[in-house]
Amino acid sequence: MPSSSRPRVSLHSVLTAVSSKPVGSGITHPLSALDHAMALHTVHLIFYYHHNLFGSFDLDPSRESLSRVLSLYPMITGRFTRDTHGNWEIKCNDAGVRVIKATVDTTLHQWLQSADGSQEMHLTAWDDMPHDFQTWSPFRIQWEWEDLQINEFEGGGVAIGVSCSHMVGDLTWAFSFFNSWTRFHRHLPLPPLSHPTPTSNSNSNSKQPPYFAAATSSASPNKMPIMGTATFKFSTSSISDTLRQLHPNATPFDFLSALFWTRLCRYSSSNNITHSLSICIDSRKLFNSPLPTSPANAFHFSLLSVDVRDMESSQVGDIAALVHNHLEAIKEDQILSTLDWLESQRQLGGGKYREPSQMYGPYLTCVCLDGNGRERELESSLIYGAMFEEGEKAVHVSCHVGNVEGEGLLIVMPSPEGGLARTVTLTLPQNQLALLCQDEAILNLQPTMLLTPTLHVSQ
CATH class of the missing domain: 3.30.559.10 (Chloramphenicol acetyltransferase-like domain)
Structure with a gap:
């Protein structure tokens, strides 16, 4: 098994996907108490598919469908900032989502059988929040292509890595976003996005759980x-x-x-x-x-x-x-x-x-x-x-x-x-x-x- 110190993932380019509908000026998305509680963690999903499902992402309809679904999630294309109390919020400024294209030097089957978890994390794009966090994207997508020249699978394979700060959303939320993207891509309607949700009564006498x-x-x-x-x-x-x-x-x-x-x-x-x-x-x-x-x-x-x-x-x-x-x-x-x-x-x-x-x-x-x-x-x-x-x-x-x-x-x-x-x-x-x-x-x-x-x- 190759050493995790020699990852088999080569990054090639970075581009930005933006929403198809710009957000109005001055809109912010405040983060809840539970969002703040999750600040130490990140969320990472990787979807493996047998076949290369797209052409060049720059021109493929998948980029258009991504832009459409981003219009439903304006906080994804924003940037972190602090409010007057020092709490986190997201400035919805249409800065966009970073999409990274990469190649993997083995087949999909060989990767799943021989790679380890530390190598797999190279399939998701993430770095720690920098000092100037207002330029830092809270959401990343990494687009990984298997090298067709050595891929034993007919047509190759693709792995799509999605990462975000846990303050932006939990695992279910991340799955929901990705599922919505694929439904837009197939021109299918989305299930309703709004419904009753639990809310706090702000009871200062509540006991510590x-x-x-x-x-x-x-x-x-x-x-x-x-x-x-x-x-x-x-x-x-x-x-x-x-x-x-x-x-x-x-x-x-x-x-x-x-x-x-x-x-x-x-x-x-x-x-x-x-x-x-x-x-x-x-x-x-x-x-x-x-x-x-x-x-x-x-x-x-x-x-x-x-x-x-x-x-x-x-x-x-x-x-x-x-x-x-x-x-x-x-x-x-x-x-x-x-x-x-x-x-x-x-x-x-x-x-x-x-x-x-x-x-x-x-x-x-x-x-x-x-x-x-x-x-x-x-x-x-x-x-x-x-x-x-x-x-x-x-x-x-x-x-x-x-x-x-x-x-x-x-x-x-x-x-x-x-x-x-x-x-x-x-x-x-x-x-x-x-x-x-x-x-x-x-x-x-x-x-x-x-x-x-x-x-x-x-x-």
Whole structure:
């Protein structure tokens, strides 16, 4: 496997895509309390397609459809600035979205089988906010072409990387934007973009949510471990066979989050009396909102803790039941209480929002991009229905969050195969990732592993 220090991605050009409808002068997009809370993180999506779907982006209709969809998202083409209280907002000045064109010196199949997570990040364009942040684009698109001269796939392949600051939007929002672009490209109507959304009552008496309290109290000054990433794909048959042995209402997310959590607890060196799992869900589901969705950030974080002795004596099915019951107990009032508390910090701070939190960490965080029933169909359609040509679904979609620390991150999402098949993307300390890649309980499910680094278990 090639070293991650020698990426096989060559950048060729940078151009700017602008909205087809200019924004009026002086319009700004203020960021919410939850947007500010996500400031330490970034969002990265990569869509892999078997065939080169476009010609030259400079002249291709895809550039026109991108300009059209950008007219619905004026904050994407703007630039960050600060208001009078020092809070972030986006100046909608039509500065445009940067589109980077690049080539990859291997075939799509070879890339998915041999590249690792650090190499894959070269498929997304991102850099840290500079000192002069008013010139910094909050949204990037990277257009990656497989080199047709050495591509074993007829017609080649393409990977499109999308990146943004998490303050601009969460993973669901980013999927929604990309899906809207492909629908415009195919001249299809968009689902409604407006609907009821959770709002804060600005209650200054709201109590600090347990997740924020726990995350603050567990902050550690110790040097953070080097993180690695890997992707596991589980088939419908392996998931369905397991679910038949669990609680009748257990979902693939219940099982997979419990499986990886219990296995990682075996490798933990923590002296805590409890094991804790941070569960992240899209709160839009609790407010009966259709997709695509707004507001831009609507992820809700909660904490599930289990006594160390109980964890050691429990089966995966027992922990899956705890995860299921925990999710069932999350109601609208908890979401609103969190928003109220975040907003109350602004009042206490004289108009300035609180400093951002390490949301994805320090506890193991598990993100659920996986619903039940109709929700599951909608989410799978949102991800794999993003087609620039009818019937040309993405063969793989990678989903990452930047600046993950602590115990790491698991993202559970549908797979292109449909059904109960699931894709799990891990961002973990490298030593624990190496152990998981060799874990018998996981390998017994015969997952396909993609974009997995060569890791060595330290003794």
